[in-house]
Amino acid sequence: MPRKSPTRKQEAWLERYLGNGFNSAEAARFAGYKHPEQRGYENVRKSYIRPLIEERMSELAMSAAETLARISMHARSDDPHISIRALEMLGKAHALFKDRLEVASSWETEAWQKGWTEDETRELYEDMVQDYESTISRHTARVQARRENGR
Secondary structure (H helix, E strand, O other), X not given: OOOOOOOHHHHHHHHHHHHOOOOHHHHHHHHOOOOHHHHHHHHHHOOOOHHHHHHHHHHHOOOHHHHHHXXXXXXXXXXHHHHHHHHHHHXXXXXXXXXXXXXXXXXXXXXXXXXXXXXXXXXXXXXXXXHHHHHHHXXXXXXXXHHHOOO
């Protein structure tokens, strides 16, 4: 029958596990287990220890605001390597940089080149959608007629 609460050794393991970057074998070695790899693996999966791990992890987790605040502190560092990296992270967090190329469709490019307003471009789009839908309807009718005639 499984225990409802961890032993002192398991508690020592848990504290080390949470403090060492989640290395279960190293935590088990620290707690004094004879077979640390096996016991660490087992402790992570025990039904009465897993909720404790999750609870403690949620207590230790940083909010998004705290994360950005701490990165912002590093961005103000006197060390240029640290500040540049922190500024890169902040730029990405605030979507200041684009890591992909955005390509406009040919009709959007043509509308832009002709100097059309947003309303004129939207009207073109709506006309194209109507043309597309009527083309699909005509094609669907032709396909069905061919199938009915056995072609």
